[in-house]
Amino acid sequence: MEPPRVPRLKDVAAAANVSVSAASKILRGDQSRFGEDTCRRVAEAAKRLGWRRNLLVSGIQTGRTQTVGVMIPPYDSFWVNVLSGIHRRLAEADYLPITVWQGDLDHMPHFEADEQEGVRQINRLLDRRVDGLIMWPSFGLAYEDHLADLHEKNVPVVVIDHSSDNPFCDAVTTNETQATKAVAKHLLDLGHRRIACISTRESKSQTWALERRDAFENAVHQQPDAQCMSWRLNPIGSNGVEVARELLGSELRPSAVFAVTDHEAACVYEAAASLGLSIPADLSVVGFADLDFAVSMAPPLSTVRQRPLEIGAHAASMVLDRLNGPLAGEPLGCAKIDADLILRESTGPARR
Amino acid sequence: MEPPRVPRLKDVAAAANVSVSAASKILRGDQSRFGEDTCRRVAEAAKRLGWRRNLLVSGIQTGRTQTVGVMIPPYDSFWVNVLSGIHRRLAEADYLPITVWQGDLDHMPHFEADEQEGVRQINRLLDRRVDGLIMWPSFGLAYEDHLADLHEKNVPVVVIDHSSDNPFCDAVTTNETQATKAVAKHLLDLGHRRIACISTRESKSQTWALERRDAFENAVHQQPDAQCMSWRLNPIGSNGVEVARELLGSELRPSAVFAVTDHEAACVYEAAASLGLSIPADLSVVGFADLDFAVSMAPPLSTVRQRPLEIGAHAASMVLDRLNGPLAGEPLGCAKIDADLILRESTGPARR
DNA sequence: CTGAAAGCGCTTACAG
DNA sequence: CTGAAAGCGCTTACAG
Secondary structure (H helix, E strand, O other), X not given: OOOOOOOOHHHHHHHHOOOHHHHHHHHOOOHHXXXXXXXXXXHHHHHHHOOOOOHHHHHHHHOOOOEEEEEOOOOOHHHHHHHHHHHHHHXXXXXXXXXXXXXXXXXXXXXXXXXXXXXXXXXXXXXXXXXXXXXXXXXXXXXXXXXXXXXXXXXXXXXXXXXXXXXXXXXXXXXXXXXXXXXXXXXXXXXXXXXXEEEOOOOOOOHHHHHHHHHHHHHHHOOOOOEEEEEEOOOOOOXXXXXXXXXXXXXXXXXXXXXXXXXXXXXXXXXXXXXXXXXXXXXXXXXXXXXXXXHHXXXXXXXXXXXHHHHHHHHHHHHHHHHOOOOOOOOOOEEEEOOEEXXXXXXXXXXX | OOOOOOOOHHHHHHHHOOOHHHHHHHHOOOHHHOOHHHHHHHHHHHHHHOOOOOHHHHHHHHOOOOEEEEEOOOOOHHHHHHHHHHHHHHHHOOOEEEEXXXXXXXXXXXOOOOHHHHHHHHHHXXXXXXXXXXXXXXXXXXXXXXXXXXXXXXXXXXXXXXXXXXXXOEEEEEOHHHHHHHXXXXXXHOOXXXXXXEEOOOOOOOHHHHHHHHHHHHHHHOOOOOEEEEEEOOOOOOOHHHHHXXXXXXXXXXXXXXXXXXXXXXXXXXXXXXXXXXXXXXXXXXXXXXXXXXXXXXXXOEEEEOOHHHHHHHHHHHHHHHHOOOOOOOOOOEEEEOOEEEOOOOOOOOOO
């Protein structure tokens, strides 16, 4: 008795009575050049023998492994959903992600990438000949030099949530402008004219904070009689409550506050409580991110919910499109994915 | 000007003035058969040229890709940490996980595997010649037939958190017996003699519930004058509060309850509150899992914390050890990872 | 201690 | 419309 040998292409070819090269071409979908009957015979033989292409071999031939490296930690539910979106979109195209990251859950918030280890990760991926790469923001920055290499090697890279001026990768981010405009419109429609924005962490690796504040200010100023004052926390965002107290205690107390993150919104809640201000009667508050706790705040926080599944799927699509599709050879770009304003109970009409 | 061609092994060999086969052997670590000087020259040349082995090619030669398929969704922080443990251990050995899953975060709790899609996933993994496979419990069950195939193909499979009697895979689970004994000992030491266990979901794919209850009962019964009564919720565990109320309202009200999960412990809290019983004065409660909310319950819940990082790392080690190491050819087994009893404020001495 | 040759399982010019 | 041959970049017997 023979051992149950994995069938080879030549077995399929023999069974279908064609040459190996004919079988190869037909099974890759190049049916046009062969007789209909031949194609049927080959397809049938492959199926009957249970033949599966050895992707390692076709990978070294074609330069494509149908595999994408993903450097994104499953840091919180947002990122897990981004990963999920990537995974799903790739699977549809019969691609698979190879996901790598550093550290563990407890050490991710800082995610100061250990550059040594990061380069090792990239190399591990490249050694397996991934067709493309998707990374999260701080990586895109840390490995800027390597991105140039990859670009030269024709390995497309997409960075998520970081609008980079890096000329070597595509990007996909939340459409901060659209989302933030919706917030501004909502507050203006409620009659608010003295509005504040609390921002934080406007660092090089986290461009969203700056973008949100900027777009929000612009949107508010579209309304001639509206004012927008912006307050920035310290770089690590640890003095949120103090800043909020100062802001709310000032003579020019705003009637509405937009926080670039739900975390800062929570600080505003705390400051408001300590000053005896009630939300939304005295003060409307809008956050951003719709973090787990937002819905159970008192009152439930109005906030902006991003679309991580869509972001991930779009990133995957960009890689695929660069590889074979419509994006091949096109200039690099940055896709913006809309977000949704979730109205809960932290916003109300401005007092006359 | 030449394009920046990726260096081949023959380039390294030429630079070091040896044959390709010599370079190959030396770079794989088979230094013994060559002169010290030769080895140094080759290593140096490889480094200087920036040569990296093409893992696709060596994969088809050696049958090893240094890649492990992982079918585990990042469902919650426990599983994310399991993934993290797997990832880290594999990376140490210069292996990489290819992680695949079905559905998205919102649909994972049910995770009724779509078997069609699951088989497609396994095939995608196998097409890329993963050296082994790690899966989560329900998959191990759903693909029992395929596991036999894989076993025959010498692809080691490790299933996590499911003590299977399946003869085709290794397993690693929490050491339910050790953990549960610690709970029993703690309650007995506090003087409790009338003790209850609330369990749920003792299904085929979730063997832990049954194991916990069983081991707990045994441990309590080691104490001659102690009694243990067990209550089971309905299969989907939705009647926890009712069952707990019944249990606590009965004449034989226990002074301590062990819940096989923090979720059931929360039900006990609710039932106790509604009956005017105070925890821990009237009733001690211990949970299992140390879910996010356990620490912020009132009073903070004493519970068992598993070691997901260690579980993941051990699973990865088992695969690696089967592949080359001490486990090669050994009979299949099930590793048990200890868990830790976290004492908080929900347990106190039994009333006299 | 070292190298020439065959081979892994496919794909791709190229020739008919 | 189809096939024989060369080649992808390594590893591995095998021969010296």
